[in-house]
Amino acid sequence: MDETFVLRQRLKYEWRFFFTEGANATRVNYGRLRYQIGLDIPIKEDTESSWKIRPSFEWFFIRNPAEFERFSNERDFRLLAIKENKNDHELSFGFIREVYYGLNSEPQFGYLFLVAYSF
Amino acid sequence: MSKKNYLGLKSCKIIIYMRNNYIILLLSIIPIAAISCRRESKNAQKKLEVVTYKEFKRFVQKTGYVTDAEKFGWSIVQQDVFNFIKVDSAHWRMPDGLHAPLSENLPVTQVSYNDAMAYCAWSGTELPSYDQYWELIKDDERVVIANHLAPISAADEANILGNVWEITRTLRGNEIRLAGGSLFCSSTTCHGTSKEREVYVDKQTGNMHIGFAVIR
Known part of the structure; x- marks a missing residue:
C-alpha cells in the first residue's frame, strides 16, 4: 500500500466469562479467536488532529459454535470515522453490521451504532 | 495519561x-x-533525526502550514561566516531565494523555531534541549561537514553536527539557542561545532544554514 492508505490486520484471542444469577444461574467460560482486516484512509489532517475512515471486516471463531449461539461464526463489517488528536486521544463513531448464525443456521443480522473514546 | x-x-x-x-x-x-x-x-531508543526537505514538504502538504519566512516574504541567506543578506522570496522551498534544493534528502532550512514546533506538534515528535542535542549526537560517527569541507549534505550522509545549525528548545528570554554549527564553522571561525559556543536567534528567524532535528 502507499503511504495514503494503511492496511490493518489484527489477530486477537479472548477469554470470555459469563455469570448469570437466579434460578438458571450459569458460569460459562470459553475462548474465541478474532481476526480483523481493514483499511485506514486518512481524510483530513492539520497540526492539531487528523481524521480517518476505517472500514473493516472481522471474523469470530469459537471451538463449539452450537453452545454460544449469539456469537458463533459471527462476521462483522465496521465503518468508523476516527478523530485522532495529537495528544494520542482518539474519538471514534460509526456502525457495525453483524451477521451471525443461530442454532437453526439461519443467518441473522444485527446493527449497532457506537461511540468510543480511547486515551 | x-x-x-x-x-x-x-x-x-x-x-x-x-x-x-x-x-x-x-x-x-x-x-x-x-x-x-x-x-x-x-x-532507551531515543534518537535524534534531522528533518529533511521531503519530510517537511509532507507536513506542509498535509496541513497547509505557512512558514514564518513565507509570511514575511523574505529571509536571510548566509554567504559565508560573516556575510548575511536579506533575500526576497527565500523560504524553505527556495532556500537561496532562487532555486529549489537539489535533493529532497537535504535538511530542510529557512525554517524558524515556530515552524519547527508546528512540525513537532503534527508529527508527535519533540525538539531537543541544547544539552539533549549534544547527548544524542555523541554516538554519531559519520563525517562532520564543517570548515567548508563540502556543500550542505544529505541528512543521512553526514553527521548531525556541522552541516546546518539545529534549532533547540532551549530559551534565553525570547530567543532560542542553536546547536551544532554549520558547514561554515571551524575552530578558527564560529566555533559552532563546539558545545561551549553560544548562538541565539529569535523565534521567527530562518536562515539558509539553519534547520532542525527531532527526537523520535
Whole structure:
C-alpha cells in the first residue's frame, strides 16, 4: 500500500466469562479467536488532529459454535470515522453490521451504532 | 495519561454501543504495567533525526502550514561566516531565494523555531534541549561537514553536527539557542561545532544554514 492508505490486520484471542444469577444461574467460560482486516484512509489532517475512515471486516471463531449461539461464526463489517488528536486521544463513531448464525443456521443480522473514546 | 501501551494500542477505552432496545457501556483498561514497559523501552531508543526537505514538504502538504519566512516574504541567506543578506522570496522551498534544493534528502532550512514546533506538534515528535542535542549526537560517527569541507549534505550522509545549525528548545528570554554549527564553522571561525559556543536567534528567524532535528 502507499503511504495514503494503511492496511490493518489484527489477530486477537479472548477469554470470555459469563455469570448469570437466579434460578438458571450459569458460569460459562470459553475462548474465541478474532481476526480483523481493514483499511485506514486518512481524510483530513492539520497540526492539531487528523481524521480517518476505517472500514473493516472481522471474523469470530469459537471451538463449539452450537453452545454460544449469539456469537458463533459471527462476521462483522465496521465503518468508523476516527478523530485522532495529537495528544494520542482518539474519538471514534460509526456502525457495525453483524451477521451471525443461530442454532437453526439461519443467518441473522444485527446493527449497532457506537461511540468510543480511547486515551 | 497513558498514551499507547507496548502493543501500540490505547490503554483505556470507553465504548457506548447502541442497538434498538438497549445500550451497552464498555470500559476497557490495559494494565499500567504494560504501559510502563513501553515507556521504558521507548526512552532507551531515543534518537535524534534531522528533518529533511521531503519530510517537511509532507507536513506542509498535509496541513497547509505557512512558514514564518513565507509570511514575511523574505529571509536571510548566509554567504559565508560573516556575510548575511536579506533575500526576497527565500523560504524553505527556495532556500537561496532562487532555486529549489537539489535533493529532497537535504535538511530542510529557512525554517524558524515556530515552524519547527508546528512540525513537532503534527508529527508527535519533540525538539531537543541544547544539552539533549549534544547527548544524542555523541554516538554519531559519520563525517562532520564543517570548515567548508563540502556543500550542505544529505541528512543521512553526514553527521548531525556541522552541516546546518539545529534549532533547540532551549530559551534565553525570547530567543532560542542553536546547536551544532554549520558547514561554515571551524575552530578558527564560529566555533559552532563546539558545545561551549553560544548562538541565539529569535523565534521567527530562518536562515539558509539553519534547520532542525527531532527526537523520535
